Amino acid sequence: MARGETIAGLDIGTTKTCAVIAASGPDGLEIIGVGEAPSTGMRKGVVTDLEATVHAIEAATEKAERMAGVHVSHVYVGVTGEHMQSTNSHGVVAVTGEDREVIANDVKRVVDASKIINLAADRQIIHSLPRHYTIDGQDGVTDPVGMSGGRLEVDTHIVTGGSSFISNVLKCVHRAGLEPAGIVFEPLASSAATLLPEEKQVGVVLLDIGGGTTDIAVFADGGVLHSATIPVGGNILTNDIALGLKTTFAEAENIKRTYGSGLVRPDEADQTFHVKTLDGRSTREVTSSQLRGIVVPRVLEIFRLAKANIVDRIPRDQVLSEVVITGGGAHLRGIETTAAEVFGLPVRIGVPSTVAGLTDAVKQPEYATAVGLVLFGPRGEQTPHLNGQSGGPLGKFWSWFSSIWN
Ligand SMILES: Nc1ncnc2c1ncn2[C@@H]1O[C@H](COP(=O)(O)OP(=O)(O)OP(=O)(O)O)[C@@H](O)[C@H]1O
Ligand SMILES: [Mg+2]
Known part of the structure; x- marks a missing residue:
C-alpha cells in the first residue's frame, strides 16, 4: 500500500454499523476516521431489512469520511452469522521452481490445492489461511519461499459462508454506493485489532x-x-x-x-x-x-x-x-x-490496540471488528485488490457481482 493511500472497513453489526478509514503513514496504518450509526436491519449477521441496512451504511460511512476528510470507494466488509463455517485442510504439490527452490507460485498452488474441499453449491470459500508449511517432511515452516525441497505441503484454515447471505450483505454495500474490496469473517478482524x-x-x-x-x-x-x-x-x-x-x-x-x-x-x-x-x-x-x-x-x-x-x-x-x-x-x-x-x-x-491513530473513544471493545477489518482485510486472501482488479474464483464472483449493479 502506497503512502497516503486509504483503506476502509465496514462492520454491519446487529446493534450498530461502524465504518473505519485508515491511511498508510510513515509508521504503517493510522486510523483517520470512524463513523457509527444504529443498525436496525441486521440480525445475527443476516440482513432482515435491506433499506434500513443501506441507510446505516451510508450514515456510518459519511461520518467516517467527514472525520477523515477523504472519500472512500472500496470497503472491506465484515461477515458473520450461523451460515459461516470453518474447517482445517491440507494441500500437497511438487515444487516446480529452478533447483527445486520454492517460489511464490508454488505457495499459491499448494494453498489452492488445500481449497479443494467438499463445498455445497450454495456456499463459497471466504478465507484460506495458511497455518504452516511442510517441505519434504520438515514441518513448522512459516515462510517456504526460497527454501529447497521437492514436496511442499500446507495446513490451512478454511472459512466458508452461505452465498446468498453474503450477497445480501454485499447488495446493501453496493446500494450504499460502495465497492466491496473484500470480505472478512468478523472474529478474524477482531483478532487482528486486539491480539x-x-x-x-x-x-x-x-x-x-x-x-x-x-x-x-x-x-x-x-x-x-x-x-x-x-x-x-x-x-x-x-x-x-x-x-x-x-x-x-x-x-x-x-x-x-x-x-x-x-x-x-x-x-x-x-x-x-x-x-x-x-x-x-x-x-x-x-x-x-x-x-x-x-x-x-x-x-x-x-x-x-x-x-x-x-x-x-x-x-x-x-x-x-x-x-x-x-x-x-x-x-x-x-x-x-x-x-x-x-x-x-x-x-x-x-x-x-494494534494500530496507530486510535483515540480513547475508539479504544473500546465494540470497535474491535471495524478496526480489525482495515488490518486483516488486505491479508485475508481471496479478496480483490483495492483498485477493484481481481483474480481467482472470487474475482469472477466479484466481476459478476459488480456487473449487476454497474
Ligand atoms: N456497559 C455495558 N454493559 C453490558 N453490555 C453492554 C454494555 N455496553 C454495550 N453492551 C452490549 O454490547 C452489545 C453490542 O455489542 P457490539 O456493538 O459489539 O455488537 P454488534 O457488533 O452490533 O453486534 P454483532 O457483532 O452481534 O452483530 C449489546 O448487547 C449491548 O447491550
Ligand atoms: Mg460485532
Whole structure:
C-alpha cells in the first residue's frame, strides 16, 4: 500500500454499523476516521431489512469520511452469522521452481490445492489461511519461499459462508454506493485489532460478544486453528432482563449497563434500584441479586456454548494459554472473572490496540471488528485488490457481482 493511500472497513453489526478509514503513514496504518450509526436491519449477521441496512451504511460511512476528510470507494466488509463455517485442510504439490527452490507460485498452488474441499453449491470459500508449511517432511515452516525441497505441503484454515447471505450483505454495500474490496469473517478482524503475535503463538481464544452473536477465533502457533459463530450475544441478556423484570427492552438495556453484573459470586453488598414498568408510568423496586439471578445464567450459558464449540473442534492435546473477550458484551461488569472460571484460563478484555491513530473513544471493545477489518482485510486472501482488479474464483464472483449493479 502506497503512502497516503486509504483503506476502509465496514462492520454491519446487529446493534450498530461502524465504518473505519485508515491511511498508510510513515509508521504503517493510522486510523483517520470512524463513523457509527444504529443498525436496525441486521440480525445475527443476516440482513432482515435491506433499506434500513443501506441507510446505516451510508450514515456510518459519511461520518467516517467527514472525520477523515477523504472519500472512500472500496470497503472491506465484515461477515458473520450461523451460515459461516470453518474447517482445517491440507494441500500437497511438487515444487516446480529452478533447483527445486520454492517460489511464490508454488505457495499459491499448494494453498489452492488445500481449497479443494467438499463445498455445497450454495456456499463459497471466504478465507484460506495458511497455518504452516511442510517441505519434504520438515514441518513448522512459516515462510517456504526460497527454501529447497521437492514436496511442499500446507495446513490451512478454511472459512466458508452461505452465498446468498453474503450477497445480501454485499447488495446493501453496493446500494450504499460502495465497492466491496473484500470480505472478512468478523472474529478474524477482531483478532487482528486486539491480539498480539505472542498470544497467537502460545494459544489464545478470542470471543467477540456482540449484540446478536458471539464470534470465536482460536489461534495457536501463530495461525488460526478454529473460527466459528454462536447465535447468542449481549442482547439476549437484555431480553431476559426485559422479560424477568417486566419492562421495555430500552429500560432493560439501561439497567444492564448500569447495574448488571456477570459475577457468579457478588463482590459488593446487595443494592436496590428502580425499574420502569412496561407502560413507563411507574417504577418497581428490584435488587441487584434479583438482576444477577437473570443475567448470570445467560453469561454462563454463552461461555459454556463457546467452550463446547471450541473443545469439539480443536485437538485434545492443544494447549491454550488465555482468553480475550471483546465486542460490546465485554463491558459487562465481572465478565472476565466468570469467563476465567468456565475456561480455567486467564482472561483479559481486548480493545483495539494494534494500530496507530486510535483515540480513547475508539479504544473500546465494540470497535474491535471495524478496526480489525482495515488490518486483516488486505491479508485475508481471496479478496480483490483495492483498485477493484481481481483474480481467482472470487474475482469472477466479484466481476459478476459488480456487473449487476454497474
Ligand atoms: N456497559 C455495558 N454493559 C453490558 N453490555 C453492554 C454494555 N455496553 C454495550 N453492551 C452490549 O454490547 C452489545 C453490542 O455489542 P457490539 O456493538 O459489539 O455488537 P454488534 O457488533 O452490533 O453486534 P454483532 O457483532 O452481534 O452483530 C449489546 O448487547 C449491548 O447491550
Ligand atoms: Mg460485532
